Amino acid sequence: MAFLHHNIMKDADDAVLILEYKRSGQLDYLAALYQRYMNLVYGVCLRYFDEESSKDAVMQIFEELIVKLQQHEVQNFKSWLHVLTKNHCLMKLRSMKNREGKEISLDGLPVMENDSFAHHENGVSIEVHLQGMEKCLDALPEEQKRSVDLFYLKEKSYKEVADITGYDMKKVKSYIQNGKRNLKICMEQQDV
Amino acid sequence: MSDKHSHMNHSVDPELIRKYLAGELDNKAMHALEKQAMDDPFLADALDGFAERKSDQRMHLADLNKRLELRVKGKEERKVLPIIRLDRRWLAAAGVLLLVMGGLFWIWRSGFREDQSIAYKSADVADSSITDTLQYYNQEEPMAWGNKSEKLRGISIRPDTGSHIFPGNVSTESRGIAGILRREQDTVALAMAPSPSTVAAAPTLMAEKADRTDTIDTRIVDIAIANPKDMPIREKETEARSRNYFAVKPIVANRLIKGQVNDGKNGLPGVAVILEGTTQGVVTGADGSFSLNVADTTKNVNLVASYVGFKQERLSVSPRENNLDIRMREDQNGLNEVVVTGYDKKISKKFGAVYQPPMPAEGYDSYNEYLAKNTHYPASAVADNVKGRVKVSFRVMPDGSLEDFKITRRLQPDCDAEALRLIKEGPGWTPASDRTAARVTVEVYFPAKTPR
Structure with a gap:
């Protein structure tokens, strides 16, 4: 027992x-x-x-x-x-x-919204569609494109991405995040 | 979807996070964690938090584990203790009972038949040390010589869910002594059927803990074993003429704290009394009284009483203190803290017209939009990562011009200057409705500049 x-x-x-x-x-x-x-x-x-x-x-x-x-x-x-x-x-x-x-300033602190739940579900399957999104990838700004490419397709860590591209580590992270978001938007528009 | 579940339901090893931040992981493992964080905002958030600390957090995490364990165990320890104590006490009670029985048997033999029973003292049982967790109710009828008066000690146990408090083995044990076992929905009543001349003792104990079901079982077994030895033969001979029930009732463990909030003399109505750390709370009634249900009946709770103009009263209430008198003290500063931001308020005497303070010519909405759109974040502020508000106060003259600028809240020189520029160059203002100069305060907001 x-x-x-x-x-x-x-x-x-x-x-x-x-x-x-x-x-x-x-x-x-x-x-x-x-x-x-x-x-x-x-x-x-x-x-x-x-x-x-x-x-x-x-x-x-x-x-x-x-x-x-x-x-x-x-x-x-x-x-x-x-x-x-x-x-x-x-x-x-x-x-x-x-x-x-x-x-104490609350400005910089992210306030939780409902879409974080959605985020969880939406974010995941992004790799699945990667093949079909070359076009969207090309449309991204250069930094985002390189970062997303290295991170998701070449499976490099932030540090490696930063080393390869010469971007700042912190920026790499936000490039990837924003690149991912932009890709998603782009893909959704494609679907429509 | 499967990917989702694999990370949704699983925690992230603290050691992995530590190694990641310490740079001890290889690239592949780093990438794996980073990718996980990309899809898991909780993890990403936590990683950010850890990353902000240079120091090793292992000690703190170990400490937390210990605290959590203690928090859970704290209850268990208290849970175990009473059994041991109870055993001794019941043994003592059983001993006394045995003596009394022996005495009775002797009396019975020597001719005093029928209608005798003995009031039996058990003050020693109701020792104060045990009342922490257990409460004995002793109801004694005076001078028990005579007829069917017995001493009652009844048990009621309050577990929080009723379904399985009374396991099978207990009931069979009890059947041995009791002869009759009744089951009525959630209530199990054990009817003890002693002869009139015997002393019947049905012990009462109140188990306050909701989650002490196993403890309770053990106690009942104890009683069941103890009793047949002490009350032998006789019970089986005679029919039940008097009955003592000891009932095991599932009652939802809840503690009702009652009390009154006053200012020393009178009750204060409308005072919020809140259970600290929760959203539970009540507001006092017209006479200042309140009653509040607390789920946890074992540990001290903190109540916070707050009321405008009085100092917040915070008090720790022990589990046995359920009638409170909360005295609130007036707060001298209480009302000074209310900051009124606004305009010089004047009521126009002309025809009782309502005074309108100065307004941005195109209304507040468009003015705010202007501020938001045209605020240039000074380079120096970006560099220093400055964020916050600048308050600028100025007078709107009868002709709509602006004068007498003052910065009432400074942030950083360049930001202050920018705020001034914005207002001076900004949309015009409509003067106050009574055509006099009036002072206005505008807040310019410099939010954190994060790289987008």
Whole structure:
């Protein structure tokens, strides 16, 4: 029984763990689930706070989960957790701002919108269509074209792309991101 | 689609992220992770977060794992403890019972028949140390010599889901002693059928924990084993004349915190009382009273009471404190914090006409659009990664000209100058409706310049 239990904790689908948690109310299941993504949650928190506050935030988010998972029907736990994390951090920032009268700019921080869910699904299959998108690729600005080509077709890492092209690492990343987005738009127009 | 699932459901090894950032991965592995991040905004976000830190985060992650474990275990430890304590206590109770039974048997033998029972003290059982997690209810009828008065100790256990609290082995065990077992939907009632002359003890304990189902099972087994030894033979001889039930009821574990918020004298209505860290909360009623349901009944909860003009009151409430009196103190600064941005407000005396403050000639929408479109981000600000707002205050004269510019909120010299330029060169203003000079404040926004 204990063995079985252990297996569930390790291998089960997120959805199964959520169900088990909802059914039994046992925190073990929730903890096993949370552990899978805790490093990501922590990483996201690091964007907003220092290490100690981030750790606190990670634990607070767990507390939030205890309540919220019982109340909400969650389809895609990972994406949902991402949004929850960001919102938690933003709320915390906001309350810090109010309490201390300190001005913390929220401008640079991305605000989560619904399309991030869509993004997740849309982004994935992009390679599948790569063959048919040469035309679109050619239409891209030079930097984006080279970066996308090297990253997706030649499977080079950011660093390699940067070395080959001489572009700045950070720019490479945004070239790829923007190139990918532009390609998608272009492909959609082709389809129509 | 399959690609989606492969990464959707799986976490990313913290070690992989660390190695990636430390440059310890080969190109292929780096590319793999980067590609994954491209499709997984959560991962991308986290990677950015980690990348901003130079230091090794392994220690922090290990710490987090420990904290999570403690958070979950903390409950389990508390969960185990009472069993051991309970065992001893029940043993003690059983011992006392045995003595009493022995005494009774002797009394019975020596001729005192019928209608005798003994009020049996069990103060030692209800030791305060145990009341942390368990509560005993002792109801005693005074002078139990006489007829069918017995001492009642009943058990009610409150697990959070009712379906499987009472496993089969327990009920069979109980059947041995009890003789009668009733099952009514979720409620299992054990009818104990002692003879009138025996002492019947049905123990009561309240298990506060929702998730302690296994513990509860064990307790019941204990009781079941303890009792037949102590209350032998007699029970089987006679029919049930009096009954003590001990009922196991599944009640959703919930804690109701009640209280009143006041300012020292009177109740304060409309105060928001919120369970910290959640969105749960209530607003006090006309007399300042409130009641709030809390799901977790085991640990301290933090309540935050806030009300305009009063200092926010934050208090930690222990699981046993369910009646609160929250005293709020007036906040001297409370109202000073409200910042009013606006115009010199004057009411025109002419015919009671409503005063209109100065307005951009083409309305605020187009003025804002102008600001957004024409703000040139100064090169120096881009270089320094400056972002924020500049506030410029000026007077709109009766003829619509602008005068007396002041920067009320500075950002960076070039940005400040740019904000001034924008307003001076910008669309004209309609003066205030009463044709007097009026001061206006405009905010110019310099958002973060990110490479697009």
